[in-house]
Amino acid sequence: MIRQGLNISSFRGTYAIEKQNYFIRYLLFFSLLFWCAGFFLPAFSLEFTGISFIHFAVKSIYSTVCNQSNTATFSVNDHLLFVCARCTGLYLGAFTAAVFSFFIKNKVDLSLKPLIIFSLPMLIDALSVRLNIYDYSKIVAFITGILCGSIIFIYILEVLENSLTSIYKKRI
Amino acid sequence: MSSNKYLPAIISGFGAAVLSTIPFLNIFNCCLIIPGAAILALYLYQKTILNGYPISLSNALGFGLLTGIIAAIFASAFDILITYIAHTNDLVQGLPQSEDFLRQFNLGKIMDDSIKLIEEMASDIEANGFSPLYIVMITISNLIIYSIFGTLGGLLGMAILNKRRRGQF
Numbered sequence: 218m219i220r221q222g223l224n225i226s227s228f229r230g231t232y233a234i235e236k237q238n239y240f241i242r243y244l245l246f247f248s249l250l251f252w253c254a255g256f257f258l259p260a261f262s263l264e265f266t267g268i269s270f271i272h273f274a275v276k277s278i279y280s281t282v283c284n285q286s287n288t289a290t291f292s293v294n295d296h297l298l299f300v301c302a303r304c305t306g307l308y309l310g311a312f313t314a315a316v317f318s319f320f321i322k323n324k325v326d327l328s329l330k331p332l333i334i335f336s337l338p339m340l341i342d343a344l345s346v347r348l349n350i351y352d353y354s355k356i357v358a359f360i361t362g363i364l365c366g367s368i369i370f371i372y373i374l375e376v377l378e379n380s381l382t383s384i385y386k387k388r389i
Numbered sequence: 390m391s392s393n394k395y396l397p398a399i400i401s402g403f404g405a406a407v408l409s410t411i412p413f414l415n416i417f418n419c420c421l422i423i424p425g426a427a428i429l430a431l432y433l434y435q436k437t438i439l440n441g442y443p444i445s446l447s448n449a450l451g452f453g454l455l456t457g458i459i460a461a462i463f464a465s466a467f468d469i470l471i472t473y474i475a476h477t478n479d480l481v482q483g484l485p486q487s488e489d490f491l492r493q494f495n496l497g498k499i500m501d502d503s504i505k506l507i508e509e510m511a512s513d514i515e516a517n518g519f520s521p522l523y524i525v526m527i528t529i530s531n532l533i534i535y536s537i538f539g540t541l542g543g544l545l546g547m548a549i550l551n552k553r554r555r556g557q558f
Contacts, residue, residue: 273507277526280479281409281464281534282420304420329552369545376548380446 234385238378245374246315253312255279256300260293275299289353302355303339306362311370313363318374324382325375335368397433398452401426402459402539409460410467423460423535424542427453431546435554443554444547453543454536461535465528473518480523481511 256279258272279285279299289301298305339361346353405426430452435444472478484507506522513520 274526277480278530278534281531282423282538300420307420329549332549372548373541373544376446376449376544376551380547384446 234382237381237385241377241381242315242318242374245370246312246318249308249312249315249370253308256298256305256308257293259296259298289355289358291355291359301358303343303358303362306359306364307366307369310363310366310368312366314367314370314374318371325371325378327371327375332368332372335364339365394434394438395455397430397437398455399459401430401433402456403463404429405456405460406463406467409464410471420538423457423538424545426460427456427539427542428546428549430456431543431550435550441554443551446547449543449547450540451543453540453546455539456542457535457537457539458532460539461528461531464535465524465531468527468531469519469524472514472523476515476518478514481514484508484511 255275258275276285276299283300283304285297285299286301287297289303290297291302291305292298300308339358342357342361345351346358405422408422431444431449434448434452435441468478510520510522514523
């Protein structure tokens with residue numbers, strides 16, 4: 218009887234943890250969706266996005282986290298996005314990882330190796346461009362950004378889920 | 390609670406503000422400066438205050454947020470100061486392009502009003518080196534964005550530093 222009771226409470230605990238993890242994933246997914254939609258704003262028509270001041274204000278918000286250099290930014294319909302190719306890669310990489318995170322059922326517990334392997338190309342590319350070893354390429358910056366952004370997202374998700382799970386377990 | 394506890398966040402936040410304001414340095418991996426500063430703050434905190442013990446979630450979030458807020462305050466102050474001295478900034482320099490872009494769309498009175506508002510802001514900066522609307526805008530956007538990026542940096546820092554401590558390479 219007692220064992221049955223324990224089983225039920227552990228099932229409830231597992232269910233609650235799963236629910237909490239899905240909540241975190243949805244929260245991160247929608248935050249990234251919102252953020253990515255923001256820098257893709259110039260891709261939409263101004264008639265659609267509305268008041269030009271909003272366009273201007275959103276651009277200045279993104280300017281706090283990106284240099285917005287014209288030569289380093291992708292354009293859609295002849296309009297430059299609000300962030301450079303590297304940042305576009307970083308955010309879209311994180312967004313892609315957020316989408317795939319819904320298909321991961323197991324607990325994520327990574328070592329530091331994947332972080333180093335996935336971030337190194339971007340750091341090498343950024344340094345090589347700065348040191349004039351080769352010219353800046355939007356495609357290379359974008360791809361290396363995607364790799365780095367996706368792995369950063371996975372680590373952030375892991376640390377949030379694992380920490381909140383251990384806090385929950387301590388409580389019950 | 391000792392005030393030294395917050396010193397790593399203050400130092401890192403200040404450093405990040407300097408890096409994100411100086412024209413040449415801010416081109417170097419723009420969006421990673423604030424998360425990098427939050428990671429550095431946590432590293433210094435773990436080394437000096439925690440004596441190598443693992444970082445908790447609340448510490449990671451708190452230090453990340455604090456680093457972001459301090460970086461935002463200093464970055465806004467530097468930006469305002471540089472604008473005041475130079476009587477120009479990125480906004481003023483980029484205004485003709487923004488105007489050309491916006492005028493392609495005939496959106497009527499609302500657009501004309503908002504362009505007028507931006508022009509007033511730019512002319513205030515050129516004349517006095519100062520525009521209240523610009524200061525409010527830059528401070529609020531820095532506070533929001535840097536706080537978010539600082540918090541994310543704190544979480545990433547917690548993952549890296551705790552794994553490093555466990556020898557999980």
